[in-house]
Amino acid sequence: MRIGQLADLLGIQTQTIRFYEKKGLLPLPARSYNGYRVYTEKHYKRLKFVCSCRAIGLSLSETRRLQDYQDNPHQPCSAVNTLIDEHIMHIRSQITSLQDLEKQLTSIRTSCTGQSKVIACTILNKIDEIESVSCNRDV
Amino acid sequence: MRIGQLADLLGIQTQTIRFYEKKGLLPLPARSYNGYRVYTEKHYKRLKFVCSCRAIGLSLSETRRLQDYQDNPHQPCSAVNTLIDEHIMHIRSQITSLQDLEKQLTSIRTSCTGQSKVIACTILNKIDEIESVSCNRDV
DNA sequence: TAAAAACTATAAAGTTACTATAAGGTCAAG
């Protein structure tokens, strides 16, 4: 299988596959006489695992750690559980931050009907009134 | 006011202020004889607005667009409303994605007690079984 | 059969919103 077919199978781009390869998330494929990458079922499975990890929001380095556990399966799996637990906690805290944010934005939004001019727009005034204790990024 | 004081006032780093300046989000400050940046109340207000925009999750380019509206306030403010509306929609869709994700992760997680070895760990198997229609990023 | 399209390759730069590092100039206090 060539890179384009593999990419189509998983709904990703060929560059992404090369990128994962460079990051060490995919074993190096064989090359055909013309230099094209040749993939097997094994590569497909590995890549699918990476895509699945991405789909549940794991980072590439977390994904890599899970791959290590897959490759050395005779360890206790508590570390896997911990990784997932921490990820769940992270997602939960993201959810609450976003919910707070949504409330704040909705309150800002409803203060203006959108019929006035910017000079009288309460939205910009309301933004000006936010006291950001400290700018909280990566919400 | 020098850059360090301004940074302290807003709880950000001096590099961040220089970065915003380079991005065109802050007017160029005057320089004192030794080359140090000299800020006024006007700069403080501008920067505070940027911080507030960041605090409600707006990107720097969205922030810039709002600044443009502030600077040309004799337009209808419907565009401001639209920008905020779209941002709210974006945040809501992020929330639902994350909630779905949390459910999926919790179900994956509860399938394993963490007492076994990786070889028998149901978590990795469950991840393998995910059919990611298309890897959905930036969740 | 020859040109056009679709595919592959590499390398390097762009994206976002910063943070970190390096190497150096300025200034007040001890």
Next chain:
DNA sequence: CTTGACCTTATAGTAACTTTATAGTTTTTA
């Protein structure tokens, strides 16, 4: 007169790709 706390610029690093440039290969079509 040196130490420490500021300030300056420029460059590189972060995550997870995407885009662009340049070029070679294969397949399709006229």
